Amino acid sequence: MTAGVRGPAVLVAGGSLVGLCTALFLARRGVATLLVERHPGTAVHPRTPGYNARSMELFRAAGVERAVRQAGPWQLDGSGLLVAATLTSEQVRWLEPPAMRGPTDDFSGLTPAEPAVLSQDLLEPVLRRHAEAAGAVLRFGTMLESFHDDGDRVTAVLRDLETGATREATVDYLVAADGADSAIRARLGIGRDGPGVLDHQAGITVRADLSAVRHRFAVGKIDNPEVSAMVRIVGDRLTINVGYRPGDGESIDRFTPDRCVALARVVVGIPSLAVTPLGVSAWQPSAAVARRFSAGRVFLAGDAAHVMPPSGAFGANTGIQDAYNLAWKLALVLDGSAPPRLLDSYHTERRPVAEMTVGQALHRGRAWFGEPYPVSGAMLDDVTVMFGYRYGPGPVTEDPGAPSGEPGTRLPHAWVTRGGQRMSTVDLWAAGAVLLTGPGGAPWRDTVPAGVEVAELGPDDWDRVGDGGTGAMLIRPDGFIAWRSESSPRDTAVRDAVAGMLAGNTDKEIFR
Ligand SMILES: Cc1cc2nc3c(=O)[nH]c(=O)nc-3n(C[C@H](O)[C@H](O)[C@H](O)COP(=O)(O)OP(=O)(O)OC[C@H]3O[C@@H](n4cnc5c(N)ncnc54)[C@H](O)[C@@H]3O)c2cc1C
Numbered sequence: 001m002t003a004g005v006r007g008p009a010v011l012v013a014g015g016s017l018v019g020l021c022t023a024l025f026l027a028r029r030g031v032a033t034l035l036v037e038r039h040p041g042t043a044v045h046p047r048t049p050g051y052n053a054r055s056m057e058l059f060r061a062a063g064v065e066r067a068v069r070q071a072g073p074w075q076l077d078g079s080g081l082l083v084a085a086t087l088t089s090e091q092v093r094w095l096e097p098p099a100m101r102g103p104t105d106d107f108s109g110l111t112p113a114e115p116a117v118l119s120q121d122l123l124e125p126v127l128r129r130h131a132e133a134a135g136a137v138l139r140f141g142t143m144l145e146s147f148h149d150d151g152d153r154v155t156a157v158l159r160d161l162e163t164g165a166t167r168e169a170t171v172d173y174l175v176a177a178d179g180a181d182s183a184i185r186a187r188l189g190i191g192r193d194g195p196g197v198l199d200h201q202a203g204i205t206v207r208a209d210l211s212a213v214r215h216r217f218a219v220g221k222i223d224n225p226e227v228s229a230m231v232r233i234v235g236d237r238l239t240i241n242v243g244y245r246p247g248d249g250e251s252i253d254r255f256t257p258d259r260c261v262a263l264a265r266v267v268v269g270i271p272s273l274a275v276t277p278l279g280v281s282a283w284q285p286s287a288a289v290a291r292r293f294s295a296g297r298v299f300l301a302g303d304a305a306h307v308m309p310p311s312g313a314f315g316a317n318t319g320i321q322d323a324y325n326l327a328w329k330l331a332l333v334l335d336g337s338a339p340p341r342l343l344d345s346y347h348t349e350r351r352p353v354a355e356m357t358v359g360q361a362l363h364r365g366r367a368w369f370g371e372p373y374p375v376s377g378a379m380l381d382d383v384t385v386m387f388g389y390r391y392g393p394g395p396v397t398e399d400p401g402a403p404s405g406e407p408g409t410r411l412p413h414a415w416v417t418r419g420g421q422r423m424s425t426v427d428l429w430a431a432g433a434v435l436l437t438g439p440g441g442a443p444w445r446d447t448v449p450a451g452v453e454v455a456e457l458g459p460d461d462w463d464r465v466g467d468g469g470t471g472a473m474l475i476r477p478d479g480f481i482a483w484r485s486e487s488s489p490r491d492t493a494v495r496d497a498v499a500g501m502l503a504g505n506t507d508k509e510i511f512r
Contacts, residue, residue, distance in 0.1 A: 008034035008137065009334050011156055011171040013144040013184060016043060017120055018302025018319035019177035020127035020138075025327030027134035028062055031334055034169060035136060036158055038143040042124035045205060045281075046234040048316040049119055049218045054386045055320045056113035057479070061430035062324075064130050065113060071122045081368075082217035085224045086269025087231070092215055097312075098367035099360075099381045110387055110400055111413045112424035117218050119234045120316070147174055147184070149296040173330055174298045177323075180286065182304035188295045194288035194358060195374050198309055198365075201283050202255045204240040206264045207276040213268065221369075226266045237278070240267055252282040285309035285365075287358050287373070293347040299326055306354040309373070311365035314357045314385065322350050328432075328477040329504075337451055338502035345504030349391040356396045360385050391480060392505075407481050411473070416461040425465055428455050429479045433501065435494060437472045438462030444472050447494040476501055 010026055012019045015037025023035040051059070051068070059065045080096040107114060132138055139158070145166065147156040154174045159166045176184035210233055220231045222240075230241040240263055244250040260277040286307045293300050302319030326346050332338035363379040365371040380388070380397060387400035392408030403412045414425050428434050434453045437444045441456040448454055452474070457465060466473055467486055474483040474497050482505075483497035 008032040008169065009172045010034070010175060010330060011036070011144070011154065011169055011173075012175045012177055013156075014177035014179060014302075014304070015039070015128075015138060015140060016177070016179065016302075017048065017124065017127070017316050018304075018323055019175070020124055020131055021320050021323040022175050022177055022301055022327060023136040023138065024064070024127050024131040024134060025058075025062055025324055026330060027131055027136035029327060029331035030135075031327070031331050033131075033136040034171070035131070035138045036142040036144055037138070037140050038161060040141045042128055042140075043121045045203075046119035046121055046232060046237065046239060048123075048313075049117055049232060050313045050317075051116045051118065051123070051320070052313070052317045052386050053107045053111045053113050053115045055317045056116055057111055057426050058320060058324045060113050060426065061479070062130075063430075064126060067126050067130065068116055068118065068123060071118055071126050076117060076218060077216045082215055082220040084215075084220065084222060086222060087210075087213045087215070087220065087233075087267060088269040095221070095368070097382060098364060099312075099379055099385075107383075109413075110383065112415075112426055119232075121234070144178070144184070147187070147298070149174070149298055151296065154297050172297065172334060175326065176298060176300045176304045177302050177319075178304050180303040180307045182300065184298065185290055185300055185304050188292075188298060190290050190292050190295060190300070192288035192290050193355075194286075195362075196288055197284045197286045198371070198373060199285045200244050200246055201241050201285060202244055202252055203281045203283055204242070204255060204260045204263060205278040205280075206238050206240070206260060207236050207278055208238060208264060208268065208273055210236055210238060210268065212270060222267050224266065227263055229263070229267060231267055238264060238267070240264060252280065255280045287362055289351065289355050289358055293322075293351050293354075294343065299343075299346060301326060305350070306358055308358040308361035309365045309371070310361075311368055311371070312357075312361040312363075312382070312385070314361050317386075318354055318357050321353075322346075324478055325350055332477075332502060342502055342504045345391075348504070352396050353389045353391075356380075356389065357385060405467075405473075405481065405484065407483055409481055411475050411479050411481055412465075414461070414464050416457055416465060418455055418457070426479060429475045429477055432477045433482070433498070434475050435472050436462075436466060436475060438466055438468065438470065440470070441472065443489045444494065447489050447492075449495055449498050452494075452498055474498065474501060 009032045012022050012035040015035050023033050026033045059068050080094045083095050084092040141161045143159045145157045145159050155170045222229050232239045257277040261275040264275045265273050289306045293305050301322040308315050329342050362373040363375045365373045388397040390409045434455050437456050445454045470488040471486040476482045482501035
């Protein structure tokens with residue numbers, strides 16, 4: 001083993017979607033970041049096809065929204081799920097999600113960022129490139145073997161899987177983005193709540209000439225007497241997800257290459273189709289939330305922290321949002337601007353949101369696909385799940401169409417003019433915390449501590465965004481309202497509010 005050197009501040013274990021996002025968000029805030037991923041490169045399977053508009057806001061804030069859009073998003077013929085007997089059937093129908101407000105959920109009043117439909121194997125190289133350009137060091141083919149948190153630092157043993165060589169890395173914090181079966185979570189002894197494994201699926205990937213398939217869709221449901229499957233197409237690759245029952249003696253080994261070829265022909269509806277089987281993987285739609293999202297200097301993000309069935313397409317998005325929430329907090333603690341207790345708010349903020357989101361994915365599985373998933377409470381609409389989650393005391397969600405403007409809620413999107421430039425309020429917090437005021441906000445400027453920008457809005461803009469009066473709003477680096485005041489500046493008010501934000505408070509009683 002080679003001796004470790006004091007290097008990066010944060011080690012990210014796992015370099016799939018959530019690990020890459022964490023590395024990108026940290027590096028853009030100047031945090032020295034090392035990421036290790038045991039696979040030799042980024043995802044080869046298409047996996048997650050959709051990034052919702054809130055995730056796209058975060059990509060926008062991280063400066064990669066355009067690059068993500070340019071990476072080859074799919075053009076779709078319709079929204080919702082394509083339902084057909086085969087992929088070449090003349091007769092198809094579109095099954096809309098059960099919780100849309102309208103047939104296509106127009107987000108333009110809520111955000112400047114449209115959702116993107118893009119497979120994960122095309123997204124990950126974009127995240128990788130931008131994380132590296134921002135200064136993160138990414139080591140593929142490298143595994144975190146063990147770690148020790150001594151209370152002051154975390155020391156990890158990393159193994160290069162090609163050479164077998166190990167080395168130590170000593171860091172301030174470790175982020176476990178090591179997926180649903182997180183060994184780091186297990187090693188920390190963190191249990192999970194929730195129903196657990198819901199189903200057993202075989203994910204079959206084949207290559208074939210799919211030019212006879214005329215429909216363009218994100219996810220299709222193929223139902224005929226021979227097969228019932230959820231399918232996706234990326235280029236000449238077809239992914240077929242079919243359920244099987246291990247309890248009834250079925251096993252993943254029964255999906256032999258010949259059976260996969262036969263299934264693909266039935267799904268496409270061309271008995272003579274030339275098909276090359278590429279692989280079969282077993283996966284279990286599951287619903288579970290880790291009891292703690294952190295322990296000492298270690299934080300769980302993405303599937304390591306929560307798993308949910310794909311119904312609703314929330315899994316990856318929730319992980320991206322974890323990564324953003326954690327990254328700005330780690331950056332401020334590491335540069336000494338915030339006390340370490342800010343990091344406690346990662347668990348207190350993200351866990352209830354994850355729990356709510358898992359519950360909503362279960363609701364959608366039941367309402368959309370007739371799955372016998374356990375549900376409780378009401379099914380919320382998609383817009384509320386995406387934009388209406390809130391932090392701090394009180395309900396976990398609110399209707400983003402009628403925002404309360406309370407601390408702990410997302411600053412609603414509005415078009416405003418700043419420095420002669422038209423921009424969204426979403427663009428105001430991308431660089432860090434910002435104090436929004438109306439015209440004549442100069443007196444506020446004198447009360448603001450270093451590290452917080454002041455954005456003085458014109459009268460019309462301030463009427464729509466703020467209260468139109470002489471007050472101010474403190475916006476966190478993730479676009480959530482930390483504090484608001486409806487009265488004129490007082491000497492210590494903003495300083496106290498910033499200190500509260502940096503201590504992880506989103507308690508409106510404290511800040512009002
Ligand atoms: C069929 C299907 C469809 C889905 N559709 C959607 C959708 O439409 N929208 C959506 O939002 N979500 C969707 N999801 C969920 C989404 O794919 C996951 O939530 C997301 O990929 C989780 O990302 P992650 O980075 O947290 O974990 P993972 O993708 O599991 O990545 C963990 C990584 O950590 C690495 N690793 C593990 N241990 C170590 C170690 N010790 N050292 C180094 N590396 C390690 C692994 O190799 C792996 O690359 C879908 C999931 C499935 C299965």
